[in-house]
Amino acid sequence: MAELQEVQITEEKPLLPGQTPEAAKTHSVETPYGSVTFTVYGTPKPKRPAILTYHDVGLNYKSCFQPLFQFEDMQEIIQNFVRVHVDAPGMEEGAPVFPLGYQYPSLDQLADMIPCVLQYLNFSTIIGVGVGAGAYILARYALNHPDTVEGLVLINIDPNAKGWMDWAAHKLTGLTSSIPEMILGHLFSQEELSGNSELIQKYRNIITHAPNLDNIELYWNSYNNRRDLNFERGGDITLKCPVMLVVGDQAPHEDAVMADSGGQPQLTQPGKLTEAFKYFLQGMGYMASSCMTRLSRSRTASLTSAASVDGNRSRSRTLSQSSESGTLSSGPPGHTMEVSC
Numbered sequence: 001m002a003e004l005q006e007v008q009i010t011e012e013k014p015l016l017p018g019q020t021p022e023a024a025k026t027h028s029v030e031t032p033y034g035s036v037t038f039t040v041y042g043t044p045k046p047k048r049p050a051i052l053t054y055h056d057v058g059l060n061y062k063s064c065f066q067p068l069f070q071f072e073d074m075q076e077i078i079q080n081f082v083r084v085h086v087d088a089p090g091m092e093e094g095a096p097v098f099p100l101g102y103q104y105p106s107l108d109q110l111a112d113m114i115p116c117v118l119q120y121l122n123f124s125t126i127i128g129v130g131v132g133a134g135a136y137i138l139a140r141y142a143l144n145h146p147d148t149v150e151g152l153v154l155i156n157i158d159p160n161a162k163g164w165m166d167w168a169a170h171k172l173t174g175l176t177s178s179i180p181e182m183i184l185g186h187l188f189s190q191e192e193l194s195g196n197s198e199l200i201q202k203y204r205n206i207i208t209h210a211p212n213l214d215n216i217e218l219y220w221n222s223y224n225n226r227r228d229l230n231f232e233r234g235g236d237i238t239l240k241c242p243v244m245l246v247v248g249d250q251a252p253h254e255d256a257v258m259a260d261s262g263g264q265p266q267l268t269q270p271g272k273l274t275e276a277f278k279y280f281l282q283g284m285g286y287m288a289s290s291c292m293t294r295l296s297r298s299r300t301a302s303l304t305s306a307a308s309v310d311g312n313r314s315r316s317r318t319l320s321q322s323s324e325s326g327t328l329s330s331g332p333p334g335h336t337m338e339v340s341c
């Protein structure tokens with residue numbers, strides 16, 4: 001039987017007032033499918049994976065992840081990891097519009113660009129955090145390169161290709177709606193959109209006036225042409241790493257309303273997501289309980305149990321539990337944590 005190994009954790013102190021945050025460095029690399037831009041925050045930490053993010057359609061890494069990664073309680077987590085934020089081609093700030101007839105990569109090809117990023121940075125493993133199209137891309141990457149993915153946080157993933165009915169509905173909507181409205185309908189619920197909160201106004205403004213709207217439409221088309229990821233519980237095609245599945249309870253396709261978040265929980269509920277992420281990392285052996293808030297610590301004691309050993313890292317099993325972080329329910333043993341927020 002494989003032996004349980006203690007993971008050495010060196011906790012770093014949170015930033016003191018007046019201390020400057022870590023610098024970001026943006027790079028571009030050439031890949032067989034064109035160039036890809038990514039931004040690195042922090043420095044590599046020995047024996048730790050990088051956190052690698054992939055954003056949804058209509059957004060870039062900043063508009064998708066800044067509210068989460070700059071959330072106060074998130075700092076104690078991310079300071080222990082280097083972060084790589086990938087921008088889908090043509091989505092980076094200041095990206096020129098692709099020439100007419102440019103063949104935008106499929107989601108599978110976008111996933112195939114990730115090894116070039118990791119090779120360039122000389123990073124061997126990641127914990128992926130993806131939203132919508134970005135979640136699909138990271139899941140595809142994990143299926144193709146299971147040995148390099150230690151964990152996945154998949155927010156609002158739709159693993160299936162559009163069915164015949166979805167296509168008909170999509171075509172009908174396209175007759176009466178603009179591309180920005182269709183993308184907003186993908187990101188947010190109708191209730192949120194008609195509520196027209198400050199957040200919705202902000203994102204409607206960003207997308208409607210995006211100078212790279214033509215590029216965004218290409219990413220949108222690739223998303224709509226995705227194929228099935230084909231994973232089945234207990235089937236041959238499965239994710240081999242621990243997965244935290246997150247569904248915003250107002251996500252456009254989520255019927256079961258359970259808590260009080262929106263279609264984009266990383267924007268509307270960064271606190272809940274941060275706490276769930278802490279549990280997830282702790283289950284993977286990366287967060288000492290001393291690093292967690294007192295409340296989280298006491299809850300985690302009853303939430304997580306070291307269940308299976310895979311390779312040399314202990315994996316956790318998240319038991320069915322309702323908490324302020326939303327509802328957590330059990331998935332396949334040792335691997336899945338489901339969060340609704």
Ligand code: BEZ
Nearest residue numbers: 041062065066069070083
């Ligand atoms: C980060 O610290 O990883 C981060 C900062 C700003 C935007 C997105 C991510």
